[in-house]
Amino acid sequence: MRIALVNPTWSFENSIYFGCRSPHLPIELGACKVLLERAGHQTLMLDGALDGLTLDELADRVAAFAPAMTVVTTAPTYLFWRCAQPELRVPRAFLDALAGRGGRTVAVGPHGSVTPETTLAKLACELVVRGECEEVVTMLAEGGLSRPGTVPALAFRDGDETVITGGPAATAFTDLPALAWPDAWVARHAHHHHRFDRAPEGPGAEIEASRGCPYSCTFCAKIDFRDKYRRRALPLVLEEVDRLIAQGVTYLYFIDEIFLPQKPLLEALATRRVEFGVQTRIDLWKPDMLDLLGEAGCVSIEAGVESLTEAGRALLDKNCRASTDDLAERLIHARRSVPFVQANLIKVAGDDPELVAAWRDRLRAAGVWANDPVPLYPYPSSPDYRRLWGEPDGEAWERAHDHYLGQFDRFSDIQEERPAPLRELEAACCPA
Secondary structure, three states: OEEEEEEOOOOOOOOOOOOOOOOOOOHHHHHHHHHHHHOOOEEEEEEOOOOOOOHHHHHHHHHHHOOOEEEEEOOOOHHHHHHOOOOOHHHHHHHHHHOOOOOEEEEEOHHHHHOHHHHHHHHOOOEEEOEOOHHHHHHHHHHHOOOHHHOOOEEEEEOOEEEEOOOOEOOOOOOOOOOOOOHHHHHHOOOOOOOOOOOOOOOEEEEOOEEOOOOOOOOOOOOOOOOOOEEOOHHHHHHHHHHHHHOOOOEEEEOOOOOOOOHHHHHHHHOOOOEEEEEEOHHHOOHHHHHHHHHOOEEEEEEEEEOOOHHHHHHOOOOOOOOHHHHHHHHHHHHOOOOEEEEEEEOOOOOOHHHHHHHHHHHHHOOOEEOOOEOOOOOOOOHHHHHHHOOOOOOHHHHHHHHHHOOOOOOOOOOOOOOOOHHHHHOOOOOO
16 A cells, blocks of 8 residues: 655744744654555655645645555654644645545544544544554554554544544554664754754754653643553664664654663663753652763753642652752752753742742752743643543633633743634634
8 A cells, every 4th residue: 555644844823832843753654654664565754844845745745646545643743742732724734735635634643632523623634543653554554444443543434423443542662663764854854852052963863762651740741642651672772773873863862751761771872973862850860870871972851840849749740759959969960961951840839939949040050951930731631631621522722722821911931922822723724
């Protein structure tokens, strides 16, 4: 079967989008590609930014390939499924441009994982995959496309009814083969994600050593995808690392929800000429492992601290055994060998602003960056959403969006422009 895999050309005007706007490798599509080709299928993988194509040009490339199935993702990359833009205007615009020329249309991503019926309606696509997509897409190619009711984790229309064939899928992942990326994509990938110690030199890339997280913090949007923690076989990770280094990559960003201490991986990275960045919890690292992390080539740590009181961390279900002073000491220790260390803080009721300011000053004096705490968006795949409103329904994204907008007299400095209401963002393309 011929299958097109498309990451559309993203734009975020007036959007609430907390992910990075630079191009990144579409890990979910790369994973689909390697499994599909292993099963003998022919694929065309396109990325609007890395290929330098408009939505219309992407649609024309797909049409020329004449696939039996076109898969489009509703968020820029797996890295940002947990903080996806709420609106679906870009994938809908791509599907409109494709206009029936791409075979059966399949949407994958966080939106359909949590609100499948709404996603089907807004995109006017034929099938939606719930949860992690690569194995489900392969099942569709292996005969499930003609019998979608036999494939798990799907949503589709049957007359006036929406059929949902089960809960979100979780890929085995531990045996996911090394992904391969076009040389041209790697050469154009100048961005070094979450790197601030110096200007990028050489191409960057994203890679995945583990998936999911063993913790269940209230604010984390992962219930419907990338939830259960799994660690990929080390030889497969290193094969992919070496392939990227051979393509000229000088910096890797591990997209793992939580990069846990893995001594064999760090020891292997220490023997390779590549630098890397991670997102993690600093309370899970002992000083000797932080030293090894720096020796292995880590140049960027994004560490979730969230609240500066034990009560606040408990309220967020952080399950953190370290004290606030312990957290500060570990961040400062990490900074001795890692050029950029960031402590993420969020606005938690009961946290004393003066305490926060003093703690931030202490860390800044030691070279560690900590942000000014801001409220988080209650994504429908987070426990916070369910605590506020119960299980997500057809208005879940609109409800979360309106709630977030209502919290601000002014917006934070990470918002480049004032966000618009979700219905306004989708008015031109998606039905009410």
